[in-house]
Amino acid sequence: MLKATDVRKSYGNLPILKGVNFEVQKGEIVSIIGPSGAGKSTLLHILGSLDQPDEGTVKLKGTMISELSGNLLSNFRNQNIGFVFQFHHLLPEFSALENVCIPAFIAKTPKKQAETRALELLDLFGLKDRVNHKPNQLSGGEQQRVAIARALVNNPAIILADEPSGNLDSENAAALHQLFVSLRDNFQQTFVIVTHNEHLAKTSDRVVTMKDGLIV
Numbered sequence: 119m120l121k122a123t124d125v126r127k128s129y130g131n132l133p134i135l136k137g138v139n140f141e142v143q144k145g146e147i148v149s150i151i152g153p154s155g156a157g158k159s160t161l162l163h164i165l166g167s168l169d170q171p172d173e174g175t176v177k178l179k180g181t182m183i184s185e186l187s188g189n190l191l192s193n194f195r196n197q198n199i200g201f202v203f204q205f206h207h208l209l210p211e212f213s214a215l216e217n218v219c220i221p222a223f224i225a226k227t228p229k230k231q232a233e234t235r236a237l238e239l240l241d242l243f244g245l246k247d248r249v250n251h252k253p254n255q256l257s258g259g260e261q262q263r264v265a266i267a268r269a270l271v272n273n274p275a276i277i278l279a280d281e282p283s284g285n286l287d288s289e290n291a292a293a294l295h296q297l298f299v300s301l302r303d304n305f306q307q308t309f310v311i312v313t314h315n316e317h318l319a320k321t322s323d324r325v326v327t328m329k330d331g332l333i334v
């Protein structure tokens with residue numbers, strides 16, 4: 119599904135990624151762990167084409183995303199990669215339903231079709247009676263589930279998550295991890311997750327440890 123080959127990245131003179139090779143199969147949940155500053159977020163951003171490597175390549179579903187740029191890149195990213203962050207980044211002025219629809223609207227999906235898909239996801243995540251709530255009317259766990267629905271609305275090949283449960287209490291974190299597992303089991307959804315959470319690492323199919331810019 120996703121393959122990164124000999125990825126290198128420096129900020130100024132400081133090498134951050136020093137030749138990372140990384141592969142994810144369809145339907146796999148892979149956790150990336152390791153000490154702060156190891157380069158985990160930098161790698162995740164490069165896997166998601168939010169940032170480009172200085173050297174090396176990233177291929178997603180047969181497309182060399184490390185060679186795309188401009189509109190081609192942003193369109194490909196919007197349709198194939200779902201992002202989930204520690205802080206949900208929902209737009210405060212919009213309802214849960216509208217927030218989930220945004221990536222579909224960017225992909226020019228017709229309104230009815232986008233809303234049907236968004237409602238399906240919100241229902242699946244137990245948020246049926248929350249669709250018209252604004253983010254500040256939702257609990258932390260609910261906000262994060264809305265963010266995951268938004269990440270899934272375009273049926274992306276892969277979800278990239280950076281500390282998705284980092285801002286949740288242990289109960290909500292466990293529920294979120296269970297949601298990832300059920301998306302894998304029911305839809306063969308693929309995940310790469312940067313986490314400090316041991317429970318999440320344990321429920322993954324594979325754990326990759328980074329240290330000092332390398333996978334160890």
Ligand code: ADP
Nearest residue numbers: 129130134152153154155156157158159160161
């Ligand atoms: P981790 O996610 O493992 O904590 P990061 O990938 O966030 O590690 O950061 C790795 C190193 O890269 C850190 O030392 C960080 O300060 C540095 N870094 C990250 N982003 C930038 C940037 N945009 N400019 C300069 N240095 C950066």
Ligand code: ADP
Nearest residue numbers: 248251253254255256257258259260261287290
């Ligand atoms: P959690 O189980 O995630 O800890 P909370 O106890 O924070 O949930 O919230 C319980 C319910 O109260 C949620 O379903 C949420 O919709 C509602 N709620 C939480 N915060 C607010 C708020 N600021 N305004 C309106 N409703 C809220």
